[in-house]
Every structure is written in structure tokens, then in C-alpha cells.
Amino acid sequence: MSSTVSEQQLHPNVIPYWRIYRFLSALKRTALVSIPIAIHLMWLPQWKWIMYAAAAYLLFHWCKALFYIFYGVRFSYARRSYVLTSDEIIIRWGNIWSAHSSVIPLSRVLHVVIEQDVIQKKLGISDLAIVTAGDANYILGLLEEDTKKLRRQVIELAKIGDTGAYGE
């Protein structure tokens, strides 16, 4: 019998993290697209379509990135959560367009991984990857201490159900 725990939201620090991350991704994409633009300017000035295609591509992706940074990020935050019970973990995520849920029996968990990049370290948050034989599901943007606590909880609970999923 599973004892239900209330739905846990992520730490709000994940919002600036996603904004920075998205901004850096847009910059990376711009740097990549600048390669064909440079080729056009230096060697192929008669091929104007390269410039038009690159400009259209950049315009589309920058609009998308700015829309996400100023508006969409709130949906991502509102739709990301997790519920840990004694025999399962439910991870929810989504964006402005869709909502996803993943139901993972704790007995299927092979291992859990804590991940943290430089920006996350600065903001004091980290990710927890819950790995089964089929997939890896991420709980993003928890405070470092909360991540460690959740990892300990998952490991301890996963031991209980090692006879099979949901005590099979």
C-alpha cells in the first residue's frame, strides 16, 4: 500500500537557470550559424540565399528563445514536479504546449545520479537522475541538500521493493 506524499515543486532558482541556459544555447546556435554567413561574405558573395536562410533560421530561434525566457519558462516551472510514495515515484514535466508524466516503480530503479553544472553550482541547485533499465528520468532544479535527501530516500525505498514491482 502506497502512502501518498504531496506533490513537490522545484526550487524557484531553477527559473533563472533555465533562462541562462536557454540564452547560452541561443548564443551557441548563433555562433554555429555564423559559419555559413562568414563563408557567404568571404568566398561566395553571389550566393545570397545563404544569408536569407541563416537570417530566417536565427530569427525563428531567437524569437522562440526570447518567448521561452520571458514567458514559457513559467509553464515549465509550473508543470515540473514529483511525488514520492513508498513504492513509486511520479515525475511530471512539460512546457507551454504539452504535459508529461512518468510513473516509475521504485523496485525498477537501478541507480540514482546527482548532476550539477557550473551555473547550477552558482545557483545552489542540482539534478537527480533516476535510472531504470529502460530509461533515465530527471528531477531538475532541487536545492543541493534536497537532492541528497531525495537520493537517500529513493535508495532506501528502492531496497524495500527488491522482490519485484509493487511487491510482485
Add this chain to the structure above:
Amino acid sequence: MVNRQHPIKILVHVYRSVRYMIIPYTLMLFNEIKAGTGQQPYWVYVLAVVIGVSILLWSMITWWKDTYQIDESALLIQQGVFNTTHRTIPLERITNISMKATWMERIMGATTIELQTSDSNEEADATFVLTRDKADILLAEINRSVRSHGQAKPSWVLQPKDIFMRSISSNTFWMGVPLCLSIVTYIWDWIEPRSEGEEVSLVAFFKNEMWKMILNIDVVPVLLQVLGIIALCAFATWLFSLVMMQIRYNRWTVIRDGAYLHVQYGWQERKSISLHVAKIQSIRIKEHLLSRAFGYVSIWMDCVGYEGERRMKLLLPAVHRPELYTAMERLLPEFTLTMPKRNLPSGKAMYFIVLPLAMGMLVIGLGACMSIWAWLATPLLAAVYWSGRKRYAGTYWDTHGKQFVLAKPGITRTTIYVLRQAIQSIDYHQNRIQHGCGIYQVEIIINSPSKAKEYIFTGAAEGDIAKLMDWYKGQQRIEHCS
């Protein structure tokens, strides 16, 4: 006792080391002979000999240093020349064994054995090329003498007619069409040689003059001729694939022996696979377009630790539908073949039929604003309607005991049977359109499925999700739809 692999492994190692050099060296040699010089500086020959001898010596040393030993409970493998790796594989952990012998290995009296223990479908944990006697000893030590099953009574043997029924629906023959087209081009060139100055390069292909010439002539007959040639090439390669499949799947035999399943097949390259039944997560019944018309289906499986040939995990390439239940009872009684009864919720046709139709009409309408020819695409709307209707009315799912069943329509109709203990997690998601229609997309996650999309279906209602979760959590409250 320390054992070594068959010396043919030296040749295999040499071949693997030089295989990427063969084409450039052959081209260089060809050009050299054609040019008629035949003279190179000495250092070229010295370098070639040094490289050749080094590769041969390295292959011999590698072969000498690759050893294995078997004791009562484990297989001890030692590999590496400078960096040595020692691996110990407990014998009881070996779940799947594959054996194959190419024509070269057969001549040399060798067999390749692949042992798998892992819980994923990655490459084999250990691969040995052994003499037949050593292979027999190794299999006997693991208590899995596959060869002895050659004399055991087979549980199911396919006849050439069955293999023919599988081969008529083969879709891999398309890969041979470019080759066939190239051959036809060369034959054409031989029958009607082109004039001296004519270029055949890619640059010439894109030259404006050529396109101008094509546009000046009557396009329709030329197009029909090109299509006719492509169709003939496709037909020729399809006929060729029928023969090739008879060779590849020759004497397909499946033996059920306690907790193991042995599959043996092949004429030019005889293969033998031994699978632990407990590792089989799901079976998939596929009804291919052409073989379906003759009442034949093929049985596939997803088994942990078994990669399959070219990622194809076939249990039976073809079986006549009336014999399907008998075959499954003999080979895998762990699975119960029931037809799923739960269809998609009523009143959701809009998502599957109306929306794609509206989208198609919009695209054609926009296209027509630019070119009147866009109206020619209107018949495609009938195909969109037919496909959406089939998808909506033909998708069924259900749970039966400890297995989940999903039947999906399409050019190939597929029914999957997944064991509950094999399901790692269940994902469900909904976009805004699906939210408006009140439906979800459900994905059953298992360990390394060969085709993940076969485990996904769209159209489940919220109540269906709740019932599926109840079943997954072991609360057998699911009711069958009448």
C-alpha cells in the same frame, strides 16, 4: 587449463586492420597498372612490407595474449598486450548464447560464440572464435550444449514455403535498388556507348544546358520511362531478395528446452542462438501487407541481452495464422495470445480524422494560392481520411493477467504482448490539442526495445490511464470492455 582461440582469429584481425585501406590501395594499384609505369621508389615497397608485417605480428601477439579458462563456477578471460584485462563471468549469469559460422569459418573448422550476461542489448560480453571441439567443451561447461540440440526434437521447423511468405513482405530489398540502377546504367552504356566528349560527372548533371534540354523535350514520356526503369529495378531486387532470404533463413528451427529457447538457421552462415526464456520481455505478432493476404504472420520478440541479427529479433519469420496458437503453446507458453478488446474511447474521431483532414486541406489551399497544380494533391485527402479512420477504429489495447496487449493498425499490423514485470515505467503525455480532445499518449517503457514506437499508443482517456496504472500496480480492477 589456459585455452586460446582458433588461429583464424589472426586472419580476422588482419582483415579488420586493413579493411579500410583495401579500397584506396586497390584504386592506387589500378591507376598504377593503367598508367603503365609500374615503378615506385624503394621506400614505398619497404614501407608497405613493414606495415604488413607489423599488422601480422601484432595480430599474432594479440591472439596469443587472448586466453580463457573455465573453472567450476566461472569463465576467466584475459585480454590485452600492454594493458591486460582480467574478467570473471559467473557461469550461471550467462543468459544468452549465440553461435555462428561463416563459410570461411566452416572451411577452417571454426565457430564464433557470443556470450551475453548483461541486462541491456549492447554488444556481447564475450566473443570467442573456437575450434568445434573447444566450442563443444565450452558449451558443455556452461551446461548449454547448443550443438546437441541439433539432434534433439525441434519444437518448430519452418518450410521453404513459410520463408517465402516472409520474404514477399521484405522491405529491405529497397536498399538494392540503387545498385541495380547503377548496373542497368553500365549495361546501357555498354550497349549504346556515349560519344567521346560527353561527361558523366556530377557537375555535368547539374549543368543548366542539360536541364534546359530536358525541359524542351516532352517531360511526361521521359518521366514515365524513368519510373518504369526504377520499378523494374525494384522488382528485380525484390526477386533477388526472395532467393537471399531462403538462403539466410534456411532450415529455421526453434527448440524449447526447459528454461531455454534455441533458434538455429542459415545455409551459407549457420547461426545458433540460445536464449533464457525469463529474459524475454515481450513478443510482437506482425501481419505484413502481402503475407497477411495469404494468412501468414511473423513472430518477433524483445529479449534482454539479445541484440538480434541487424537488430531484428525474430522468433518465427512466418507462421500460418491457424497454427499460431499451437506454435506459441509449444515455444512460449508463458505468453497467452488473446485479442485485445478495449478500443479507443468513442467521440474522439476528431483528433484522428477531422484534424489531419483540416490540416491537409489548409496545406492544399495555401499551395493552390501559389500554384494551381496544388489541387492535384486533393486525392491525398482520401488517404489521410482512410489512414486516420483505420488508426482510430483499429487500435485496441487490453490487459490480460500479467501481460499488456496492444494492437495497432497500419501497413504492417502489429500486436504486442508485454509482461508486467518487464515494464520499467509508464509514461503518458498530452499536448494542447490532445488536452482539448481529452486523450493521452501512453508509452510503455521496457529495457532496450527494438522499436520503441511499437510500445506507444495515442487515444487513451483519463479513465483508461487510471485502469492501466491500477493494473501496473497489481490492483486487478481492470474490466474488459464488452
